[in-house]
Each structure stands twice: as C-alpha cells, then as structure tokens.
Amino acid sequence: MGVYLPSVELIARVQRGEPAAIGRLISRAESGMAEARDALARIHKLAGRAHVVGMTGVPGSGKSTLVSQLAQRLRAGGDKLGIIAIDPSSPYSGGSILGDRIRMSDLSADPGVYIRSMATHGATGGMARAALEAVDILDAAGFGVIILETVGVGQDEVEIVRASHTTVVVSAPGLGDEVQAIKAGLLEIADIHVVSKCDRGDANRTLTDLKQMLTLGIHEQAPSDWAVPVIGTSSVSGEGLDELLGAIARHRDLASDTDAGRARRKSIAEFRLRKTAENLLYDRFNAATAAASAKLAEQLMRRESDPYSLAEELLSTTLEGEGDHERDVHSKSA
C-alpha cells in the first residue's frame, strides 16, 4: 500500500480477505483515529457471523500453546481462523514485547490463520482497547472462528466473558489448593475449564479440585442444560484437545439459539456499549485534566487539601469542559 488509503476504501479489500488491508485497518482501530470511525461502523454492520472463543488464564498456564494446537485442528476441519493475542504493555515506557507468535509458529505459513498481537496500552481487564474492533474486522473478512487470547491474568480480570461467546479458562497444575478453586472471580466465568500440562503428576489434583468446585454451585451465565466440563489437556501428547474442540462446538450450538444464548449476546452488546463510552469519557477526562492534575497533586502532597475535595475539583474542570462541548453541539443543532 504505497499511497495513503482512506479507511473506508479498505473495507472491500478486508471483505476479500486481503491480509495487508486487514492489518492496516486493525492498526487504525488501535490508534483510535477519528478518520477510521466511519469504516469501523460499516465493518461492525458486516460482522456478526463469527464464533468468538475467549481464552484466559494465569501467566504461563499454556494459553498460547493451546491456542496454537486448537488452531491446527480447527484448520484441519476447514475453518478460517483469526487469533488475537494480547500481551501487557510496560507501565513505565508504554512499550511491549509481544511474544505469543513464538508459540504459534506451527501456524505461521498458513494463510487461513490470521494472527494479530496486541498490547494492552493501559487497558485493564486482560484486554486491549481495540480487541473488539479487531474481532469485527476479522469477522467481516470471513474468519469463522476467532480466538481472543487475554494477557496472563490474575484472579479478577474477567472482561473476556463479556466479549466472547464461549469462554475457556486455562489452569495449570500446582497453583493452589481446593480453596483457590471456590474463590470468586476468574474461575467462575468459565464455560469450559481446561487444566493444561496434564502430563505432569500433580494435574489430577487440580482436575479434581475444579470438578468439586463446580458441584458446589451453578454457573450464572451458562445455558441451563450446560454442565461446565473440566478437560485435562497435554500439548506434549495431544491428550484432551479433541475433547476440548468438541466441547467448544457443543457450547456454540447450544448457546446460539436459546434464551441463555440470546441473554449472553445482549450482555456482550451492553458491555461493549458501556466500555466504548467509558473509553471516550476516559480520553476526555485525561485531555481536560492533564494541566490541572499536576497542580492539584502538589496540593495533595503538601496535605493542603484532601483527596476527595481535590478529586471533585479535578472532576469539575472536566465537567465544565463537557458542558461547553454540549452547549456547542446544541447551539449548532439549533
């Protein structure tokens, strides 16, 4: 793409599945540039066919390796597959090293697999800001299954469940006792549990703990006749991978045309709406308060005032700015 192409002109090429156009539009979505908004709105209309599988778990639990192996099996079945792999940004420099591709090198020569690495760039919840736009773009490009792999998460980054049709939580053996398994948070959100590295001796214990945890309660979001499976996998022997594929396919069929499936899709839409609004608000807040916050922080440091009062003051500068903006909009429409 030698010359600068307007984003709307990339749409047809995205629909034809041209990798360079897909890549460029994802970059523009990531940059948040206003020029791309129109194109992304049209892409959003074109999307909606793909099955989005969220893959999450603690760092080093084997998410990327599992994604790679699932992808090879899905490809054997003929599905075109998109993968969005998210890694953390440095809190200091803002830079990142995105290394998920290394574990996916078996896929790298296959044009039916599109892998995109994304950095969190300050987003929380294990996701990147433009991850859902990237899902739309791959969806519109005809990728039937899209795997969204979160950063390695802790216990509380559960946004993925509001972004995917099927959520797989990957646990590695040996990370805690049975009380870990009944804590709130990450383990609650799984539609499918995977215990990776099952070739290791202590894996059975983790499998048992998770299974017992599941018998203690019912899953909030799952279709009522969905029993959350706990599947042991091994990337060394290939154990459990077909079982996992089968479980994803069953969950997809079951969730697509049931009340629970519709409720899930609605909750996904609502999350996206609120998250987008939140991002817009966050940007405006940052832009409006950049100058004032250093001065107020100085006052806080010297204990001349308290955090709440100063925060209210900081907020009022944003809201004033917002008010002006509102008035502008109204006076223009009047």
Add this chain to the structure above:
Amino acid sequence: MSQPIRVLLAKVGLDGHDRGVKIVARALRDAGMDVIYTGLHRSPEEVVTAAVQEDVDVLGVSLLSGVQMTVFPKIFDLLRTNGADDMIVVAGGVMPDEDVVNLKKMGVSEVLLQDTPPQLIIDTLTCLVEERGAR
C-alpha cells in the same frame, strides 16, 4: 495519544544467535515501542506473513549467518506480492561493507551492524517512521 511504533524482529534461517536481537527487542520496548519477536529459524515467507498480519511500521531482520544477499531479495519480493511495499525494512547483524551498499540499493532503509549502540537503533527507527509519515 500517538500510537507506539510497531516493530517485528525476525531471525531467518539456520542462524541460532539470538542474544543480540533480544537485547534490541528489550531496548525498543524500553523506548516505548511494541515489539513482536518471531523466535528463531523462520523462513522469509513466515516473516513476511507475520509482518503483514501485524502491520508493523518496521521489519527488522537480524542475520549473523552471512545469507543476507539471498534472504533480503526474497523478503522484498514477498512484501510486494502481499501489497505491503510501504513497510520499512532494516537489517541488523554482521555483514561485509559491499553487502551493506547492495542491500541499501535493494531497498533496505538502514543496516545496523553489530557495534551499533542501542540508543542509535532507537533513534534510527524513530526517524525512519517519522520520515515515512502517516499511513
């Protein structure tokens, strides 16, 4: 908020020396860039597929095995057939002076040899991306 510069660092062929490329990756990360590292032993096809999918600003290929004059022509061919000829390509590693001249003729934007200080690599990439402008 300006977007971090995206860089893909690749090792091609049978070259197993990756200490240098890892140091560069770390330096670029600390300069605020998003760095995608492919790992060792990639083919030109794999590298270009990854660079196009990732839509990187800069493709950096590290070579310490002396095969630059066969690898880079392939990379440029593949970039063209993939419609990604606006990508900045940078070579790094150990190579003879006459190759440096020829690589630049071929379209390599900069050749950064083994004794290049990290800050100079950062400055060079930043400069190249600024010169290219919006895309």
